[in-house]
Amino acid sequence: MLRATLKNLLFRKLRLLLSGLAVVLGVTFVSGSFVLTDTLGRSFDDLYALQYRTVDVQIRPAPPKSTTEDDDEIRTGVPADLVTRVRSMSGVAAATGVISVDGARVIGSNGKVVTTNGPSRLGSNWIGENDLVRLRAGRAPADGDEVVLNAALLDAAGVEVGDRVGILTMQPKRTFTVVGVMEYAGGRDSLGGNLEVSFHESVAARLMLGRDEVYSAVDVEPAAGFAPGAVRDDVRAALGSEFRVQTGAELQATARKDAQSDLQLFNGILLAFAAVSLLVGIFLILNTFSILVAQRTRELALLRALGGSRGQVIGSVVLEAIVIGVTAAAVGLGLGVGAGTLLAWLFSTRGGTGLELAGVGVPSAAPIAAFGVGVLVSMVAAVSPALRASRIPVIAALQEAATPDRSLAKITVAGTAVAALGATILAVGYSRDGQPWFAGAGAVAAFIGLLLLTPALARPAVSRIGRVFSFGAAGQLGRLNSARDPRRTAITATTLMVGIALITGMNTVLASINASVRDRVTDTMMADLIVAGDTSLADDPPTFDPAVLERIRSLPGVAAVAGTYQSQAQIEGNPASIAVVTDIPALAHMRSIKTTEGTLADLGTDRVAVDERTARERSLHAGSIVTVKLAYGDARHLTVAAVYTGGEGVAPWLMPKSVVKDLAVPQLSGVDLTVTGVVPFEDVRRDVETLLRDSPEITVTDRDGYIKRQTSQYDLVVTMSQILLALAVLIAVLGVINTLALSVLERTRELGLLRVIGLSRGQTMRMVTVEAVIISVFGAMLGTVSGTGLGAAAVRTLEASGITTVAVPWSRITLYLSLGAAAGVIAAVLPAARAARTNALDAISYE
Amino acid sequence: MESGAVDTTASRSRASVAIRAENVWKVYGSGEAEVTALRGVDLELARGEFTAIMGPSGSGKSTLMHCLAGLDVVTRGEIVLGRTTVTGLRDKGLTRLRRDHIGFIFQQFNLVPTLTAEENIRLPMTIAGRKPEPAWMAEVIATVGLRERLRHRPHQLSGGQQQRVACARALVPRPEVIFADEPTGNLDSRAGAEVLRLLRKSARELGQTIVMVTHDPVAAAYADRVVFLADGSIVTELREPSAEAVLDTMKLLDAVEG
Ligand SMILES: Nc1ncnc2c1ncn2[C@@H]1O[C@H](COP(=O)(O)OP(=O)(O)O)[C@@H](O)[C@H]1O
Numbered sequence A: 001m002l003r004a005t006l007k008n009l010l011f012r013k014l015r016l017l018l019s020g021l022a023v024v025l026g027v028t029f030v031s032g033s034f035v036l037t038d039t040l041g042r043s044f045d046d047l048y049a050l051q052y053r054t055v056d057v058q059i060r061p062a063p064p065k066s067t068t069e070d071d072d073e074i075r076t077g078v079p080a081d082l083v084t085r086v087r088s089m090s091g092v093a094a095a096t097g098v099i100s101v102d103g104a105r106v107i108g109s110n111g112k113v114v115t116t117n118g119p120s121r122l123g124s125n126w127i128g129e130n131d132l133v134r135l136r137a138g139r140a141p142a143d144g145d146e147v148v149l150n151a152a153l154l155d156a157a158g159v160e161v162g163d164r165v166g167i168l169t170m171q172p173k174r175t176f177t178v179v180g181v182m183e184y185a186g187g188r189d190s191l192g193g194n195l196e197v198s199f200h201e202s203v204a205a206r207l208m209l210g211r212d213e214v215y216s217a218v219d220v221e222p223a224a225g226f227a228p229g230a231v232r233d234d235v236r237a238a239l240g241s242e243f244r245v246q247t248g249a250e251l252q253a254t255a256r257k258d259a260q261s262d263l264q265l266f267n268g269i270l271l272a273f274a275a276v277s278l279l280v281g282i283f284l285i286l287n288t289f290s291i292l293v294a295q296r297t298r299e300l301a302l303l304r305a306l307g308g309s310r311g312q313v314i315g316s317v318v319l320e321a322i323v324i325g326v327t328a329a330a331v332g333l334g335l336g337v338g339a340g341t342l343l344a345w346l347f348s349t350r351g352g353t354g355l356e357l358a359g360v361g362v363p364s365a366a367p368i369a370a371f372g373v374g375v376l377v378s379m380v381a382a383v384s385p386a387l388r389a390s391r392i393p394v395i396a397a398l399q400e401a402a403t404p405d406r407s408l409a410k411i412t413v414a415g416t417a418v419a420a421l422g423a424t425i426l427a428v429g430y431s432r433d434g435q436p437w438f439a440g441a442g443a444v445a446a447f448i449g450l451l452l453l454t455p456a457l458a459r460p461a462v463s464r465i466g467r468v469f470s471f472g473a474a475g476q477l478g479r480l481n482s483a484r485d486p487r488r489t490a491i492t493a494t495t496l497m498v499g500i501a502l503i504t505g506m507n508t509v510l511a512s513i514n515a516s517v518r519d520r521v522t523d524t525m526m527a528d529l530i531v532a533g534d535t536s537l538a539d540d541p542p543t544f545d546p547a548v549l550e551r552i553r554s555l556p557g558v559a560a561v562a563g564t565y566q567s568q569a570q571i572e573g574n575p576a577s578i579a580v581v582t583d584i585p586a587l588a589h590m591r592s593i594k595t596t597e598g599t600l601a602d603l604g605t606d607r608v609a610v611d612e613r614t615a616r617e618r619s620l621h622a623g624s625i626v627t628v629k630l631a632y633g634d635a636r637h638l639t640v641a642a643v644y645t646g647g648e649g650v651a652p653w654l655m656p657k658s659v660v661k662d663l664a665v666p667q668l669s670g671v672d673l674t675v676t677g678v679v680p681f682e683d684v685r686r687d688v689e690t691l692l693r694d695s696p697e698i699t700v701t702d703r704d705g706y707i708k709r710q711t712s713q714y715d716l717v718v719t720m721s722q723i724l725l726a727l728a729v730l731i732a733v734l735g736v737i738n739t740l741a742l743s744v745l746e747r748t749r750e751l752g753l754l755r756v757i758g759l760s761r762g763q764t765m766r767m768v769t770v771e772a773v774i775i776s777v778f779g780a781m782l783g784t785v786s787g788t789g790l791g792a793a794a795v796r797t798l799e800a801s802g803i804t805t806v807a808v809p810w811s812r813i814t815l816y817l818s819l820g821a822a823a824g825v826i827a828a829v830l831p832a833a834r835a836a837r838t839n840a841l842d843a844i845s846y847e
Numbered sequence B: 001m002e003s004g005a006v007d008t009t010a011s012r013s014r015a016s017v018a019i020r021a022e023n024v025w026k027v028y029g030s031g032e033a034e035v036t037a038l039r040g041v042d043l044e045l046a047r048g049e050f051t052a053i054m055g056p057s058g059s060g061k062s063t064l065m066h067c068l069a070g071l072d073v074v075t076r077g078e079i080v081l082g083r084t085t086v087t088g089l090r091d092k093g094l095t096r097l098r099r100d101h102i103g104f105i106f107q108q109f110n111l112v113p114t115l116t117a118e119e120n121i122r123l124p125m126t127i128a129g130r131k132p133e134p135a136w137m138a139e140v141i142a143t144v145g146l147r148e149r150l151r152h153r154p155h156q157l158s159g160g161q162q163q164r165v166a167c168a169r170a171l172v173p174r175p176e177v178i179f180a181d182e183p184t185g186n187l188d189s190r191a192g193a194e195v196l197r198l199l200r201k202s203a204r205e206l207g208q209t210i211v212m213v214t215h216d217p218v219a220a221a222y223a224d225r226v227v228f229l230a231d232g233s234i235v236t237e238l239r240e241p242s243a244e245a246v247l248d249t250m251k252l253l254d255a256v257e258g
C-alpha cells in the first residue's frame, strides 16, 4: 500500500512536471528574449560609442523633408569644395572628407560575392590611421589600383595581402591588389560585423558614390577651446538646410535608437513565440488540474465533510498551481538566461555579425515577466478546476469514486454562441472596407467558439478518426479509450490545435500570396528571360554595365530587349522609386503596361509617366507638372505625359533617358527580353549568362524563377512558421504524454484485467499508442481546418494588396496531419511502456 | 490429515487431471518482513470438476489461485496446467497461457467499461484474433441468460449481471480451467446464488473445469469438491459437501488455529 502511495506521488510529480514544462518553455522564451535583446542592445551601445568616438561634428547631405530616418536617404554626396570651405571657418581645426558607403561587394576566392546577414559591406576612402582604424599588416593604398580590407573581410573572402580581388561597386567589376589589412580599436576585426574595403582617395568617390569630387560626409574637428556643439551650430548656420550637421554624440544616439528599434521588433517576435507556448501551457495545466481534481474527488469531499470550507478547497488547488507557476518560472528564468546568453553568443560568433558582446546581464524585466507570467498562467489555468473542486458535494465522499459524465450541453451552447457571434462579426468586418481588425476580431472569436465546441466534437470525430487506426483488438480498445472522456480528449487535442492552426493559417496566407503572385505574373509578365539582381524591388538593387544591353540585343535568338535603371528620387519633396527604361514600348509589351491617359511611346527629355495609383493619390493627370530632384543635378520640372496601369514590378514613375546621368547609380539594374524561338531557349539563357559573368549578383531567370523571387521575401516567415511548428508540436507532445500518463494510471485495474485475460505487452502498448495517435490527429485536424479558415479570413483582408486568390496549402496540411500522428506515437512511448509493465495482480487485489 | 488429502487426490485417474501442483511454496518479502503464504501445497484438480478452495482469511487462497493461474511466480515447486508447465514460463508464454487456456472471474472490476456486454464476452477471443463458434457462443449466452443485455455497457448492468457477463467471457474460449476469486463476494445472496448455480451448471453440463476461491460456506457448497487451506497448507477436503458440513469444517479449523 505504501509502495502504491509512493508510486502514485512520484507519478503525480511527473505529471506536475509535465504540465509545468509548457510554462517553463514559455517563460524561457520570455526571459531569454529579454536577456538576449538587453545583451545585444548594450553590445551595440558599446559599438557605437567606439565607432563615433573619433567624430566630433559631422556634415552629411540632408535627407528628404518628409522623412526623418536615414533609410530613405538618396545616395548622394557632399561636394568636395565644401571641405575647404569648412576648414577655413573659425573654430574648426580640421575637416576631413570621408566616404563610407554600403555596396562594396568583394568577390571571394571561391568566385562568389561575399555576403553578410545584415551588416554593411562598406567602401571607404583611406584617410590614414587614427584612434579608430589601424593597419594590422601591409601598407596603405598608394594608388587607385590598391585596396586595404578589414580583417573580417580578408577572412571572409579567403584572400591574403598581395592577392588580386574583384570588387563590385557602382562601377562594373574591377580588380584590385590587396596591400594591407586594417583593424579597429581594441584589435577588432570588424565593427559590428561590417566588412570594409578602403580604396585610394583618388578612386573612392567614383566607385562608391558614382562621381568624382564628392564625399559621403565631412568630419569636422573643433579647434582647441571650441565645444562640438558650438562648432555644429556655426557650421549649420553657414551651410544651410541642404546639409545635416550633427555632433558625434548625436550620431551615436541616432544609431543607438535605430538598433534598439530593430531589437524591439526581434524581441516582439520572440515574445509572440512565448505567447503561443504559454497559451498552450494554460491548456496543459488546466487539463492536469481537471484530472487531479477528478481523482481527488473523494479526498476533497472528505475534507468538506470534516468541515473544510469551499474557500479552503479552492485554496488548496490554487496553492498547488502557484507552486507550479513559481517553480516553472524559476526554472524557465534560469533556462532563459542561459538560452539568451547562448543566442547572443551565437549571434556574435556564428551570425556573421562579429558583434563584440558586452557582459551578459539580466534586465529586471526578465525576472518580473518570468514570475508574473508563470504565476498568472498557472492560476488562470487552475481557476476552473478549483471552482469545480469546491462544488464537489460532501456526499461524494461516501460514494464510489466514479466521476459522472458531466454534461457538455452548457459548453456546447456557449461555443455555438461564440462561434456564431464570431462569424457575424467576421461578415460585418468584410462588408465594410477598411476594417480588417474587425474581421480579425471575428475570426479570433470564431476560433474561440470552436475551441469551446471541441468537447462536443471529440466523441464523434475521434471515433471516426479511430476507424483508420483501429485494426485488431488493441486498436479497437485504444479507439474506445480515446472517446472515453471527451473533455480530456478535447483539451489534449487543443494543445496541438492551437499551434497547428497558427502555422496552417500562416501557410494559407503564404500559399495565397504565392498563388496570387503566380496568377498575376502569368497574366502580365510576357518577358521570356528576366535579368536582375536577387532583390528586384530593393532601393539599391545590384547593377551592371549598360554596355551589356546592346550585346544581349545582338545575341542570336533574342527578339526584343528593354533595359531598366532603377533608382530613387524626390518628387514634389517626397521620396519615390523611379525607373528609366531604354525601350518603353518593348517593356510595355513585356510587362503589360496599359496607358489610361496620354501616350507613353517616348518620354523625350522632359516628360514622365506615372502609374494610376500614384496619380490618383497625388491628383496628377496628363499634362501636370512635377518637380523632380535626383541624386545629383538641379531640380527639374517634368510634364506628366501618360498615366499607366499594370506594369508587373515596374516602378511607379518612369523617367526620360536624359536623367540617367544624374542618378545615384547610372547603371542598369535589369533587362527583360523575349526570344524568337529559333534558337533553343536554354542556349539563349546561357549566352545571356555568359555576358553577365562579371556581375555575379545578377541572375538570369525565366518566369518561374521570377515568381520565386517575388515570393522569396516570405522565406523568413516560412522559417518562423517552422520554428513555431516545432514548438507547437513539442508542447503538444507534452500534453499528450501528460494525459496518457494520467489515463494509464487511472486505468491500472483495467489494464491489469486486460493483461490477465491475455492482452500481450505489445498489444497493451499498441492500445495506448493508438489512443495517443487518435487524439493527436484529432488535434491536428482541428488545427488544420481552423487554421485554413483563419488564413482564408486573413487573405480576404489582403484583397486591396492584390492578394485575391485563396489557396489551401494541401501538402502542408498533409504534412501537419502526419506530424500530428507522429507526435502521438512519440508521446505514447513512455505511457505505453508504463502500461505494458502493469502488474496483472494489481487488477485483482482489493485490499 | 495433510497426507490424507494428498492420498485422496493421488488415487484419482491422472488422465483426467486439468491442473496439478507439486510441493508449491510461496514466500513474500525477505528477512523481517518474510511471509510464507504457501507451504508445500500438493493438489490435483480433475477435468470437468467444480472445486472450491476454502480457508480463513490470510490462509493463502488467493495466493494459491494466482500461482496456479500463472499470475504470480512460485518460490518453489511445479505447476502443470493441461500439458503446459506453468512454472518457468516467461511473460510471453504466460500471456499466451492465460489467453488460450485460462478463464478468470474476479470479485469486481471484471469488465472493460468502454465495451458492451457482448464485446466484453468476445474480448479474449478478439485479443487472440480468433472467432468464437457461433453455436457455442449462443449456448453460453443462453446459459448465463443475458440475451437481452448484450448491447448494454457494464455501468448499465447490475452487479449480478456483470458477474454473469464475466462468467460468459470466461466460458466462451473453452479454457482448460476457469479461476474465480470470490466471484460472489460483492453480490447480495440472491444474485450470488444465481452466479453460483451458473458455475455449477457450466461444470456439469458444459464440462468446464472450475476453481473457485471463497470464504463463504454457502458458496463452497455449490462445488463438487472443497479443499481447505490453513496457514498456507491444504489441511483437508470434502466431496459433494453441504453448507453445514463446510461450516463445521471451518469452525474446526478456526478452533485449531485460535
Ligand atoms: N504481495 C504480498 N506481499 C506480501 N505478503 C503477501 C502478499 N500477498 C499476500 N501476502 C500474504 O500472504 C498471506 C496469504 O495471503 P492471501 O493469499 O491473500 O490470503 P487469502 O486470500 O486466503 O485471504 C497473507 O499473510 C498475506 O498477508
Ligand SMILES: [Mg+2]
Pocket (backbone or CB within 6 Å): B061, B062, B063
Ligand atoms: Mg483472498
